[in-house]
Amino acid sequence: DTPSDGILSSGNLSDKGYLKADPEIEPPVMVINTVLSLMAYDYPPHKLSVYLSDDAASDITFYALLEASTFAKQWLPFCRNFKVDPTSPSAYFKTIHSSTHPNAHANELLTIKKLYQDMESRIENAAKMGRVPKEVHSKHKGFSQWDSYSSRRDHDTILQILLHEKDSIAKDVDGNVMPLLVYLAREKRPQVAHNFKAGAMNSLIRVSSMISNGEIILNVDCDMYSNNSQSLRDALCFLMDEDKGHEIAYVQTPQCFENITKNDLYGGALRVVYEVDFHGLDSLGGPLYIGTGCFHRREILCGRKLSHRYKKDWNEYKNIGDMKEASLDEREEQSKALASCTFEKNTLWGKEMGLLYGCSLEDVMTGLSIKCRGWKSVFYNPQKRAFLGVAPNTLPQALVQHKRWSEGCFQILLSKHSPAWYAYGFISPGLQMAYCYYNLWVFLSWPTLYYCIIPSLYLLKGIPLFPQMSSPWFIPFAYVILGDSSYCLMEFLWSGGTIKGWWNELRIWLYKRTSSYVFAFVDTILKCFGFQESSFVVSAKVAEEEVSQRYEKEIMEFGNPSPMLTLLATLALLNLFCLLGMFFKQVFINEEGLRIFDAMGLQVLLSGVLVLINLPVYQGLFLRKDEGRLPNSVAAKSTALALAACAVFISLS
Numbered sequence: 001d002t003p004s005d006g007i008l009s010s011g012n013l014s015d016k017g018y019l020k021a022d023p024e025i026e027p028p029v030m031v032i033n034t035v036l037s038l039m040a041y042d043y044p045p046h047k048l049s050v051y052l053s054d055d056a057a058s059d060i061t062f063y064a065l066l067e068a069s070t071f072a073k074q075w076l077p078f079c080r081n082f083k084v085d086p087t088s089p090s091a092y093f094k095t096i097h098s099s100t101h102p103n104a105h106a107n108e109l110l111t112i113k114k115l116y117q118d119m120e121s122r123i124e125n126a127a128k129m130g131r132v133p134k135e136v137h138s139k140h141k142g143f144s145q146w147d148s149y150s151s152r153r154d155h156d157t158i159l160q161i162l163l164h165e166k167d168s169i170a171k172d173v174d175g176n177v178m179p180l181l182v183y184l185a186r187e188k189r190p191q192v193a194h195n196f197k198a199g200a201m202n203s204l205i206r207v208s209s210m211i212s213n214g215e216i217i218l219n220v221d222c223d224m225y226s227n228n229s230q231s232l233r234d235a236l237c238f239l240m241d242e243d244k245g246h247e248i249a250y251v252q253t254p255q256c257f258e259n260i261t262k263n264d265l266y267g268g269a270l271r272v273v274y275e276v277d278f279h280g281l282d283s284l285g286g287p288l289y290i291g292t293g294c295f296h297r298r299e300i301l302c303g304r305k306l307s308h309r310y311k312k313d314w315n316e317y318k319n320i321g322d323m324k325e326a327s328l329d330e331r332e333e334q335s336k337a338l339a340s341c342t343f344e345k346n347t348l349w350g351k352e353m354g355l356l357y358g359c360s361l362e363d364v365m366t367g368l369s370i371k372c373r374g375w376k377s378v379f380y381n382p383q384k385r386a387f388l389g390v391a392p393n394t395l396p397q398a399l400v401q402h403k404r405w406s407e408g409c410f411q412i413l414l415s416k417h418s419p420a421w422y423a424y425g426f427i428s429p430g431l432q433m434a435y436c437y438y439n440l441w442v443f444l445s446w447p448t449l450y451y452c453i454i455p456s457l458y459l460l461k462g463i464p465l466f467p468q469m470s471s472p473w474f475i476p477f478a479y480v481i482l483g484d485s486s487y488c489l490m491e492f493l494w495s496g497g498t499i500k501g502w503w504n505e506l507r508i509w510l511y512k513r514t515s516s517y518v519f520a521f522v523d524t525i526l527k528c529f530g531f532q533e534s535s536f537v538v539s540a541k542v543a544e545e546e547v548s549q550r551y552e553k554e555i556m557e558f559g560n561p562s563p564m565l566t567l568l569a570t571l572a573l574l575n576l577f578c579l580l581g582m583f584f585k586q587v588f589i590n591e592e593g594l595r596i597f598d599a600m601g602l603q604v605l606l607s608g609v610l611v612l613i614n615l616p617v618y619q620g621l622f623l624r625k626d627e628g629r630l631p632n633s634v635a636a637k638s639t640a641l642a643l644a645a646c647a648v649f650i651s652l653s
């Protein structure tokens with residue numbers, strides 16, 4: 001029985017103009033489903049507080065949350081009475097067919113579904129019109145906070161306690177108390193760095209300390225709803241364990257997705273990472289903190305070091321001092337100061353307290369710094385997924401996400417918290433190596449690029465680089481190739497994947513290394529020398545109808561021209577040209593026929609596999625007519641580049 005906060009991170013930004021209007025990228029209806037699912041946890045409601053951080057400071061999101069607070073009055077009792085799970089309304093309605101339920105349930109279900117759909121259409125209308133209806137605006141004082149708002153990068157703190165046990169309206173239809181509910185848009189000014197998600201989280205940590213000060217903080221991305229209403233209780237079992245609990249800083253659940261298709265075209269499920277790697281990490285001191293679905297102890301997130309005398313007394317309720325007596329308005333006013341954009345000046349926030357700044361993988365870096373202070377973490381991976389979110393559903397988005405991640409990993413390696421040197425002595429050598437395994441991702445780009453380019457060009461020229469098939473030196477190569485691929489395949493199947501899914505994973509493995517990691521490497525170096533500013537490209541959570549349809553059919557979505565796509569297409573064409581050129585030369589010019597297979601078997605195999613794996617690229621370049629194909633400009637550029645590379649290489653003596 002400990003008070004806990006559901007801290008929810010949401011909102012988005014478009015400093016660089018990647019994004020359009022916010023309700024399009026992170027739609028308010030999705031966000032309130034997340035909020036409702038957490039409010040309905042199977043947990044005493046007076047000990048539960050939910051905070052929504054809106055980095056876009058959109059009055060439409062505020063309006064949606066206001067609607068959700070009203071709808072919750074019916075939804076929470078409904079969940080309680082009928083043991084509803086998942087507790088996100090939209091996910092729940094998708095799972096049920098009313099005919100299979102007894103009568104009482106069926107009637108109430110119809111009523112609540114109708115209420116939900118009405119609310120949804122009101123919110124969607126407001127989002128479509130881009131403003132909140134006038135009559136609603138005048139009904140709630142909270143909206144007046146937008147009077148001084150000039151843009152999403154320039155506004156005061158907007159903070160509203162929507163439900164609080166002190167307030168008589170905070171009772172549901174059965175007369176029970178409801179969880180505390182707060183909307184927060186921290187202050188932003190163009191001249192002050194806001195530190196993206198980490199900045200938003202730190203504001204939430206401070207503001208919540210003033211309002212509810214729960215001991216446990218759960219942090220969830222705005223697209224991840226609770227799929228298991230017990231997971232909060234389960235996580236507490238680890239943290240409150242009498243023997244080991246006092247060493248544990250956080251309990252991390254895997255990031256799972258609801259929109260993964262059967263063969264997972266973009267490898268978004270990260271199956272092997274969660275089913276194999278993270279369990280390994282768990283035995284070495286605990287998994288990385290991955291930014292969502294994670295239960296933290298507030299004190300430790302705020303910088304506490306491990307001491308052997310530390311043993312939590314869960315009965316001693318940390319009170320919020322004078323604030324207990326303060327009225328809600330006073331509380332709001334005082335908490336606002338904590339979310340101002342200058343509050344952190346000359347403090348340790350972002351350096352030693354809260355989430356750390358200056359890295360595009362703030363979460364992993366923060367988790368590492370917690371480990372270096374002596375704490376452990378736990379990986380909690382229940383059969384019934386704790387949270388479900390939205391994975392990227394186009395190739396460019398998947399690549400951009402991997403770029404952000406690998407860039408962050410590299411930054412951590414170079415940072416003062418580097419697992420390669422700083423962490424030495426603080427964490428076990430095994431964990432150090434495990435971190436480095438991720439931190440060194442970007443370097444994999446160079447050998448992979450080499451293997452995608454050089455052996456094929458030499459094949460075209462007729463120069464063997466590997467032992468011929470009849471030589472005994474061929475055996476170690478064959479052993480490594482067969483051993484590695486069959487091991488990976490087994491691991492993938494064992495983690496619940498399909499054979500085709502493994503082939504797709506292999507493709508994404510290649511694309512990450514030959515585009516995301518390359519660009520991440522270059523960008524990190526540029527940032528080190530101050531040629532570039534840091535950014536956080538928010539992943540889109542919704543897609544156009546046609547894009548979604550192609551995603552369901554597992555047709556690769558390329559979309560707009562970008563340097564990453566040009567690079568991928570060039571490599572794909574280079575391999576195709578080399579392979580075709582070689583065959584042509586062998587059969588028609590040298591008339592050696594297929595003897596080349598003995599001399600250059602491995603090179604033929606390598607180019608052949610690369611060509612097979614790139615089939616979707618050739619289709620996207622030349623065969624498809626739909627909007628998701630590779631743009632003509634990319635086709636022209638990549639063909640020219642690939643041909644030029646072949647020609648130049650051949651002409652070199």
Ligand SMILES: O=c1ccn([C@@H]2O[C@H](COP(=O)(O)OP(=O)(O)O[C@H]3O[C@H](CO)[C@@H](O)[C@H](O)[C@H]3O)[C@@H](O)[C@H]2O)c(=O)[nH]1
Binds near residue numbers: 361
């Ligand atoms: O300036 C920002 C940027 C992002 N977010 C929120 O942060 C969350 C994660 O952003 P998203 O664009 O969905 O990132 P993902 O690519 O899904 O992020 C993954 O990787 C991130 C680190 O790169 C982790 O923080 C995330 O938890 C993890 O889901 C979302 O709720 C955003 O609204 C903010 O609040 N403020």
Ligand SMILES: [Mn+2]
Binds near residue numbers: 389539
């Ligand atoms: Mn996300």
